[in-house]
Amino acid sequence: MRFNDTQPIFLQIADWVCERILARDWSPGDRIPSVRDLAVELEVNPNTVMRAYERLQQNEVIFNKRGIGYFLSEDAYPGVLAMRKTEFCEQELPLFFKKLSLLNISIKEIEEKYNQFQNSLNQGENEKEQ
């Protein structure tokens, strides 16, 4: 696995695990690679893998059985969604807000456009149904 420089490695590892889950490579209850094994495989420090697993556990994507290893939780899938949401709010939203002030667009304006967007979607749905 190749890492890029734009994002911390431990987040890229967490992402990689999420991709495996979304791709259904692993199922709920499956044991995932041990911290040390994955560290050797990815050629990084075990601490770095640890941080990735820590994140995933806090987001209830995986859970731990002491002395045994990490396992996919039952609701790993929605957990991944929740995690993606957190990342979106922390990384993309600030950039989005900066752009708003740069272009002198108020949040009120965004709200209006959002409602228009939703309406157009709903119309599309209704036409399909008809």
Add this chain to the structure above:
Amino acid sequence: MRFNDTQPIFLQIADWVCERILARDWSPGDRIPSVRDLAVELEVNPNTVMRAYERLQQNEVIFNKRGIGYFLSEDAYPGVLAMRKTEFCEQELPLFFKKLSLLNISIKEIEEKYNQFQNSLNQGENEKEQ
């Protein structure tokens, strides 16, 4: 200049002109490169430059004196802003809204986070003033 494949070249040229304006390389009233000269310089078809200039003229960033050339309008700077805003609303906003529904985030939530974001900015400003 290098063009990328993700966006039409004529839009990239229009963007390049906007960058010149935002960077204050050209001033209101200045004559900008002729369609043919710029086409030679950028190694593209004159029609492509033409489409870019047309777009800029529609947005009142530049205007044309028949037989003489294109000139920066007096309010080129605010014009560029308006243009950027239009592009933003047509291209980025729909993607943004789609992502919101994908991650199950309401516009209300975005509004709250925007206010938080503004507060943290203001705090930074106030500390500077003190």
Add this chain to the structure above:
Amino acid sequence: MRFNDTQPIFLQIADWVCERILARDWSPGDRIPSVRDLAVELEVNPNTVMRAYERLQQNEVIFNKRGIGYFLSEDAYPGVLAMRKTEFCEQELPLFFKKLSLLNISIKEIEEKYNQFQNSLNQGENEKEQ
């Protein structure tokens, strides 16, 4: 034996007896130390031991043969369990419920987490069997 200040001494003595039973130090039908002997051994007032034995007798963990002494009842083991349960419900549960309301956690939420907890236990068991 050291007593702590947080709980009445007679309850701590009753607890100590229960520990002996749960640890299988004594068997059903065995005669346990006399009130006076235990009082001397633990360096407490015989009345205090008496109160402990009374409590244990109420919970049918021990029974009394007048003039002879106290004996472990046949179902001392389940009796201790029942006793522990009563104590748990009277002492720990109210604190637990208060904490729930303090942290704004609903009983429904606890139920869900309990089911998750049971699932993870079962998974561990199944793996052992395999």
Add this chain to the structure above:
Amino acid sequence: MRFNDTQPIFLQIADWVCERILARDWSPGDRIPSVRDLAVELEVNPNTVMRAYERLQQNEVIFNKRGIGYFLSEDAYPGVLAMRKTEFCEQELPLFFKKLSLLNISIKEIEEKYNQFQNSLNQGENEKEQ
């Protein structure tokens, strides 16, 4: 500050910050000690303080301004409550559930006792009002 061995140091540091907040020693918007300063003061590795601050940031108790430092968020107080809830679910709940199975008490039984507990509370309230 003295640390005990029963809990990781970084959690004790996070707790210490929470206590400061609950005690109103620090107010929303206040800058808290820098990672390095606190590390020197508490005689621990900066990484350890970093982990504590990381936790607090994820729980939206504090936020970061790049190159400046960490600050108390506007809703630090509710954030602390949310954090306490997480800790309760991760640490105390498992012990509670183990005790339930040890004493052979079903979750259904707990639910009933909870309702009784709530009723007794409400009656107390009503009597006060009358």
Add this chain to the structure above:
DNA sequence: GTGGTCTAGACCACC
């Protein structure tokens, strides 16, 4: 064998 914590020390980007 598993994960969990901590230290020491390095390097980076941002302000």
Add this chain to the structure above:
DNA sequence: GTGGTCTAGACCACA
């Protein structure tokens, strides 16, 4: 100066 990431290596508890 600030935080953020990573490595190397140590020690611990648990299974």
